[in-house]
Amino acid sequence: MHKTVLITGASSGVGHALTQHLASEYRVIAVARRIDRLKQAFGTYANVECVELDLSDSAQLREFTQELPERYGYIPYLINNAGVNIRAGMPELTQEQLSRSIAVNAVAPLALMQALLPLMQKEGFGRIINVTSGAPLNCFPQFGAYSASKAALNALTVTAAREYQDYNIKINLMSPGPVQSEMAPQAPMTPDVAFPTVEYLLNLPADGPTGRFFWLGYEIPLFPDLDGIEWLEGRAPSRFSKVL
Numbered sequence: 001m002h003k004t005v006l007i008t009g010a011s012s013g014v015g016h017a018l019t020q021h022l023a024s025e026y027r028v029i030a031v032a033r034r035i036d037r038l039k040q041a042f043g044t045y046a047n048v049e050c051v052e053l054d055l056s057d058s059a060q061l062r063e064f065t066q067e068l069p070e071r072y073g074y075i076p077y078l079i080n081n082a083g084v085n086i087r088a089g090m091p092e093l094t095q096e097q098l099s100r101s102i103a104v105n106a107v108a109p110l111a112l113m114q115a116l117l118p119l120m121q122k123e124g125f126g127r128i129i130n131v132t133s134g135a136p137l138n139c140f141p142q143f144g145a146y147s148a149s150k151a152a153l154n155a156l157t158v159t160a161a162r163e164y165q166d167y168n169i170k171i172n173l174m175s176p177g178p179v180q181s182e183m184a185p186q187a188p189m190t191p192d193v194a195f196p197t198v199e200y201l202l203n204l205p206a207d208g209p210t211g212r213f214f215w216l217g218y219e220i221p222l223f224p225d226l227d228g229i230e231w232l233e234g235r236a237p238s239r240f241s242k243v244l
């Protein structure tokens with residue numbers, strides 16, 4: 001019996017490449033809205049089950065997550081890869097665009113983690129990769145909705161990792177790198193550059209990292225060094241410039 005991995009956003013780009021790559025070793029539950037694309041790509045794969053799901057539709061998401069344990073049992077691996085990048089500068093960015101970005105990029109990954117974590121905890125093993133971007137660290141102009149929604153994903157990931165650190169459950173962030181996809185058709189690399197980092201994160205040992213961010217084999221710090229700040233006392237070490 002193959003190990004099961006649930007991959008969202010499997011109909012194109014990184015998720016499509018990962019589904020193809022992992023299908024020899026894993027049973028893959030491949031999720032996306034465009035079921036025709038999924039079936040065309042993976043309909044002949046014995047190990048891939050194609051699931052039509054709109055992650056921005058809270059009713060569909062609730063129904064799917066409620067059914068998951070009964071339908072598939074214990075799923076030890078999750079790759080929250082689906083994402084949207086709605087570009088708009090501050091004057092044009094609408095609340096609806098921000099909400100939709102957060103729904104797909106942060107709320108849906110949270111819902112899937114919440115659905116799978118109880119059995120991961122019971123079994124004492126889980127490996128989760130939440131696909132983020134350098135955008136929330138760089139805050140590029142026009143990327144406000146994307147960066148904010150990925151920042152929410154980053155914070156949820158690190159928080160979840162800390163809450164589950166005693167259960168051999170590793171919850172990490174990964175950016176695939178600048179790879180060609182529908183979201184980034186002009187990008188210089190191909191999605192396979194992400195495979196080694198994905199394999200590393202899926203195969204982490206019990207004492208491996210959790211709540212961290214990886215990109216093309218590098219670990220990228222998510223936070224500045226905050227050592228020594230006394231938050232409740234309102235004091236920070238002298239290396240922090242005091243402007244008042």
Ligand SMILES: NC(=O)c1ccc[n+]([C@@H]2O[C@H](COP(=O)([O-])OP(=O)(O)OC[C@H]3O[C@@H](n4cnc5c(N)ncnc54)[C@H](OP(=O)(O)O)[C@@H]3O)[C@@H](O)[C@H]2O)c1
Binds near residue numbers: 015175
């Ligand atoms: N490409 C890059 O350079 C790059 C860089 C940094 C991070 N990333 C991240 O990598 C991940 C994969 O992106 P990609 O570059 O492969 O982009 P992509 O080709 O546009 O793929 C996005 C995937 O997300 C799915 N998706 C979007 N909205 C959805 C919804 N409402 N419900 C269900 N599925 C939905 C799409 O499937 P359907 O349309 O069929 O639903 C598609 O399979 C994203 O999280 C992205 O932010 C990409």
